[in-house]
Amino acid sequence: MSEGGSPSELPKGWALATIGDLIESSGVFTDGDWVESKDQDPTGDVRLVQLADVGDGWFRNRSNRSLTLDKSRELNCTSLAPGDVLIARMPDPLGRACLYPGGNRPAVTVVDVCIVRPSGEVDPRWLMHFVNSPQFRERMRPYESGSTRKRISRRNLAKVELPVPPVEEQRRIVIALDEQLSRLDAAVEAVEQSRARSRQLWSSILHQMTEGALSRNVRRPVTWERTGEVAAVQGGIQKQARRRPVENKFSFLRVANVPRGRLTLEEVHEIELFEGELERYRLESGDLLVVEGNGSPDQIGRAASWRGEIENCVHQNHLIRVRPGMRLRPEFLELAWNSPKVAQQLKKVASSTSGLHTLSTAKVKSVEIPVPSIEEQDALLDAVQQWRTKQLVAEAAQQAAFVRAAGLRRSLLAEAFAGRLVPQHSADEHADALLARIRAERESAGSTKPRRRSARRAPAQRKREPDASPVSDAPPQLRADVPALATATQPTLDLEIPS
Structure with missing residues (x-):
């Protein structure tokens, strides 16, 4: 099937439709809710699912944001149900989808996440997989908006056509994809663990370098001095x-x-400079650029050496320049600065009672760094380089494995939604019949395709429309129309921070 997807190119028994065509009158096709910071309460009973929780085929328990049940009702929030398809309307990547697995308390989501609760005859896992496929991403591209950061509105998401297989074929596709993708996920996890071990090894090497333990030509203990000296x-x-x-x-x-x-x-x-500033601020090869502040304490003071890549270059005030004197090799300074022991010092001096983490030139000057002799630094650099060469080979192999895994995932999804992954059975009911039943159900209920209220209205103006499910204080239950496999096969990375 080509990306054009005309009906004549569809596999036998398939039909073109939109997401709205798959929603019965009791279903949901809506945006999440406009919940502001002032609406949130860390002690609340209702979980607020964030954009970052929606992965490309997986749900991540990353955030611990909440609001009270009363506030969720006041805001007319849409309650999530296990098996709902969540589609991210912002990157990265744009349009990624996962199933909401449920939890032990009610949940709602933010406005940049679209909630889809299709007909009970439509397998939500099939819909999730298709939204994550290359075909859907390609079909979605003409409807994206934004220049620096792409996004898609629910109105435009509703225009994207889907090639819908017969119900039984949907299930065969899901079973095949779940089997293949679970094996692929296991392989990716093994590579992730390998990469984590490589990083730990590199951290250990840097620590041993600062202690002088990597070379027999270094007198121990190594002398540590303030950077400003x-x-x-x-x-x-x-x-x-x-x-x-x-x-x-x-x-x-x-x-x-x-x-x-x-x-x-x-x-x-680029920036405009005035008289005398270029001479004062121009970078020289060997300068170390230190990041002044960051939202993550682990990233405070991260640094890299300037090697004269651009002529007449300066730097902003959020970067602190450390120019090594005659007693320091620039390469040694960069490695030592990014070592665990120096990183601990940076984290300590950057902390403040206000919760902000920033450095200043005075704080940077106070940080102690190892200062062996130039000859000893050269010996340590030679030893580090041997390890670094091996690590770079390992990193290249790991990255190649990630690229290959991503390519295999795209290929699997592309084959599945071109009708080539599983066999087609002549006895399967045509997808047109499924779409006709859903349409008839909506018409008999006196309902049109689900529409969405404006989530930006003031609470007093918000009116609940038939497509939205009010928030209940009862624990979420798995929908009867969602197979148990819906929550068993989707990876869920539980990173929620205990309250």
Whole structure:
């Protein structure tokens, strides 16, 4: 079946439809709810499912946000049911879908997540898999909006056509996909564990380097000194309206350009400099760029060396420049700075009573770093390089495995929704009959395709329409029309933080 998907190209017994065509009068096809920060209550009984909880085929218990039952009713929130298909209307990736597995308390979701509760004759696992397929992503692309960050509205999501197989074939597709994807997921998990072990090994190597244990040519213990005693520490340039690049513009590094231990220079901004500033702020090869602040304490003070990649380049004030003196090799400084022992110091000096985590030039100067002799640094760098070469080979193999797994997943889904993964049976009822029954049920109930109220209305103006399910204080129950396999085969990463 081509991406065009005309009816003549559909597999035998299949029919084209939209998500709305699969919803009975009692079903749901709606956005989540506009729940603001002021509406939330950490002690509430109703869980607020976040956009980050919706994975590409898996549900993640990542957030611990809640609101009270009274507030959810006041806001007219739509209650989630086990087996609901959740579709993310924002990346990454856009349009990813999973099944809501249920839980021990009521749950609602945010406005950037679309809730789909199809007819009992439609397998929700089939619908989830199709939304995650290359075919659906390709069909969805013309309806996306936004420039820097793509999104799709529910109105446009409803325009995307789906090739619907007969009900029995839907089930055969799901069984085949569940079997193949579960094996693929197990393989990916093994690679993830391998990558975690590689990172732990690298952290151990850096620790041994700072202790001088990697080379017999190092006198132990290694001397540690304050950074300000062996390097020049300086802040950067604050971005302001008057610095819009016009006449005297130069390349300008930001925090986004400085991951730990490397630079990403695909997108480098520019800034206007004034007289004398280039000489003062220009980066030199060997300078260490230290990130001043971050929302995650583990990322505070991450750093990477500048090696003169761009001529006449400066940096913003959220990056602190550490220029090594004569007693430090720049390569040794970068590795030592990103080592566990220095990272612990950075986390400690960056913390504050307000909960913010930031560094200053004074704090950076106070951080102690190992300072063996230049000859000893060279010996340690040689030893580290041997380990680094092996680690880079392992990382390349791991990345290749991830790429291959992603390709296999796309291929499996593409084959499934082109009608080539499982056999077609002539005895299967045509999908047109299924769609006709759903349409007749809606008409007999006096209902049209589900529409969505405006979630942005003030609470007093919100009216519950027939497609939305009011929040109940009863524990969620698995819908009778959802096979037990719906929650058994979907990966659920339980990362919820205990309250």
